[in-house]
Amino acid sequence: MKRKLFLICLSLLLALGLSACGEEAPPAETADGPGRMVRSIEVAIHPEDPDFARTYVTQENMNALLSLLRSMETDTAPEEEPDLHSGQSYYTATVTFANGQQSIYYLLGHTYMRLGNDPWCVITDEQSLAFNTFLREHPSDDVP
Secondary structure, X not given: OHHHHHXXXXXXXXXXXXXXXXXXXXXXXXXXXXXXXXXXXXXXXXXXXXXXXXXXOOHHHHHHHXXXXXHHOOOOOOOOOOOOXXXXXXXEEEEEEOOOOEEEEEEEOOOEXXXXXXXXXXXXXXXXXXXXXXXXXXXXXXXX
């Protein structure tokens, strides 16, 4: 009987000790956390042409476009660093996250892509065509 009482008291003390009051640190925001959830994607062409401007806010369109953009990231570096301001047309796809941060993909001359200030990579004609086809087949979402 004393042994059972001792085990019960020990269990209660252990439970109380584990649930002691204390200041809990806020969870760290991770790269995949709620703050990194995509709120919208805006696509523009430079020089500006409103016929090619798109804004996506539906999960379906954002997921499809992000998947397409991420699949275009390669380790194939160009022989020569492309010049974004050389007069060639280029697209920007601006991804805005719930925490307000943004990532910008640049697609230059149907041949090169980079994310932010990362190095340029070479993309295939098929990847460039897939991006343009997506834009052609998916007009802007209704933005509230």
